[in-house]
Amino acid sequence: MTLINPLHRINPAKLIKPAILMTTLFLCCHCALLPSTRTWDAGRQAMADAPEILRRAVAAAGTHEANGTGNLTVTYPYDGAVFPPDIASPAFLWTEKAHRSDRWLVRLAFAGKRDPVYALTREPRWTPSPELWERIIQEGIRAGGLENTIHISVFGLADASPVRVTDTHASAFSVSRDPVNAAIFYRQVPLPFLATPEGFKRTRWRLGDISSYEPPKTVMTDIPVCASCHTFSQDGRRMSMEMNRNNDGGAQFITPVKKQMVLKEGDFMSWSDFPRSGVLPPTRGLFGRMSPSGDYLAASVNEISYAAVLDAIDFSQLFFPTYGVLGYYSAATDKIQLLPGADDRAYVHANPVWSPDEQYIVFARAATKNEVHADITHVVPHRPGGTIHDLNKKYQIQFDLYRIPFNNGRGGTPEPLQGASNNGMSNYFARYSPDGKWIVFTRSRSGIMLQPDSELYIIPADGGKARRMNCNRCLFNSWHSWSPNGKWLLFTSKVNTPYTEIFLTHIDENGNDAPPVLLSRFSDDAFAANVPAFTPFGADAIDSIRLAK
Numbered sequence: 001m002t003l004i005n006p007l008h009r010i011n012p013a014k015l016i017k018p019a020i021l022m023t024t025l026f027l028c029c030h031c032a033l034l035p036s037t038r039t040w041d042a043g044r045q046a047m048a049d050a051p052e053i054l055r056r057a058v059a060a061a062g063t064h065e066a067n068g069t070g071n072l073t074v075t076y077p078y079d080g081a082v083f084p085p086d087i088a089s090p091a092f093l094w095t096e097k098a099h100r101s102d103r104w105l106v107r108l109a110f111a112g113k114r115d116p117v118y119a120l121t122r123e124p125r126w127t128p129s130p131e132l133w134e135r136i137i138q139e140g141i142r143a144g145g146l147e148n149t150i151h152i153s154v155f156g157l158a159d160a161s162p163v164r165v166t167d168t169h170a171s172a173f174s175v176s177r178d179p180v181n182a183a184i185f186y187r188q189v190p191l192p193f194l195a196t197p198e199g200f201k202r203t204r205w206r207l208g209d210i211s212s213y214e215p216p217k218t219v220m221t222d223i224p225v226c227a228s229c230h231t232f233s234q235d236g237r238r239m240s241m242e243m244n245r246n247n248d249g250g251a252q253f254i255t256p257v258k259k260q261m262v263l264k265e266g267d268f269m270s271w272s273d274f275p276r277s278g279v280l281p282p283t284r285g286l287f288g289r290m291s292p293s294g295d296y297l298a299a300s301v302n303e304i305s306y307a308a309v310l311d312a313i314d315f316s317q318l319f320f321p322t323y324g325v326l327g328y329y330s331a332a333t334d335k336i337q338l339l340p341g342a343d344d345r346a347y348v349h350a351n352p353v354w355s356p357d358e359q360y361i362v363f364a365r366a367a368t369k370n371e372v373h374a375d376i377t378h379v380v381p382h383r384p385g386g387t388i389h390d391l392n393k394k395y396q397i398q399f400d401l402y403r404i405p406f407n408n409g410r411g412g413t414p415e416p417l418q419g420a421s422n423n424g425m426s427n428y429f430a431r432y433s434p435d436g437k438w439i440v441f442t443r444s445r446s447g448i449m450l451q452p453d454s455e456l457y458i459i460p461a462d463g464g465k466a467r468r469m470n471c472n473r474c475l476f477n478s479w480h481s482w483s484p485n486g487k488w489l490l491f492t493s494k495v496n497t498p499y500t501e502i503f504l505t506h507i508d509e510n511g512n513d514a515p516p517v518l519l520s521r522f523s524d525d526a527f528a529a530n531v532p533a534f535t536p537f538g539a540d541a542i543d544s545i546r547l548a549k
Helices: 018-027 052-061 130-142 197-202 388-394
Strands: 037-041 072-076 081-083 092-096 103-110 117-121 150-158 164-175 184-190 204-208 217-220 227-232 238-243 251-256 260-263 268-270 286-290 296-309 317-330 335-338 347-354 360-367 400-405 426-432 438-444 455-460 477-482 488-493 501-506 527-534 544-547
Touching (some): 037 052, 037 130, 052 150, 072 150, 072 164, 103 130, 130 164, 227 286, 227 527, 251 260, 317 388, 400 426, 438 477, 488 527
Antiparallel strands (some): 072 092, 103 117, 184 204, 238 251, 360 400
């Protein structure tokens, strides 16, 4: 889907009045059939052969520096962004505070001697054709992957005689030599979301390739039950997902990946089989996650959570666990057991993730907080009214990241990870890089899900100084996933719209990341895109996932 940001809608006041338009078209002989956008690649075509209207615009722009007037701003790509070489062409976007321009000239200038690419358009956006974008990508690669090798200049123009430049702005981006080489599996949730069979049925699971100009295909929908956290084995042969089965909220499937995936009874295990006592509710296996080999699952067991539903589109819920210990499931034995060392019932243990070699599990830990429940024997979602900010003030909880040896299920002593613990913040959603060198995690003042101030930080896998990542946008950054080659990181943000979007950032060998790239074709109106995950296989590996009848 071509990116159309609501903040960048065309203002009708900027459209040229019919009478002026007719005069202009008459003066520009035979221009009545002119398209709204004219593109010219001066690196392949002589400017002397370009349409006169474009040559006049280029001549006018040539006398101006694109250093910005403060009125016109290039809003996308982000300044300093790094694009993968295997991505489809993006939409270039800009805004004007005061509408002083009748059309805009875009100039892409390259490091080296190659002549620029130009686009003249009447709309405040431009998407290069696939053929032109491929030439831009190749030029960026030839530049050696250096920072900011492609310079974007946008000139606002008034259709006067001669053509007059009204506003300017410039930014830059570069192209990495590192491809993504992986598909993306993600969920689209309709907003406002209702936790009802009808709401669940409208949820869509999609599988897409960033190089495709077609929208990602929907591989699962019309499922009348809750389905959420999902994982793929490191070799891409197995998939696991939490999915309510026969009214069992603790059900989770593990099944081979194939074109047509039909989920049968034998594909499911149930965390609800874990023993409980006293007032404890049935175990749901919160944040259940499969190990890289596909041989184990880990999750919170005997867990209790606080959940509140809000009448808001952007932040519609507050959720965090208040009690629980870690358990693991062995596919070989078909048994669930506690993980020693992560079973201290004075703490809530949540969101376990595996190191790539399965030697360690990193999890979020906080002091048990069951006092937030009015009746511990009857814990249900609340509708308290107010905003997410109101609830965060009332219900403060902060998690630290801990690491514990798995030790073939024997566990060990949990240790806090330096840089992601004891920092006066809540730290959660750890994700190991595929080589086991880094951990990226989410941090916010409180909570564990849907926090407006959530941001991504990176630390060495053994702990160390935390660095705030450059990819963070100004509102909600979370749900991240590493590419199999460890060069790229997916995450989601609400910076542009309440309907969460998926972004992509490049990470180098030193753990440094760049301003992100927006995956605009992975977005749809009225749907929030969340929990994206890179897959160790291509977008053609799965066509459909459905429940057996």
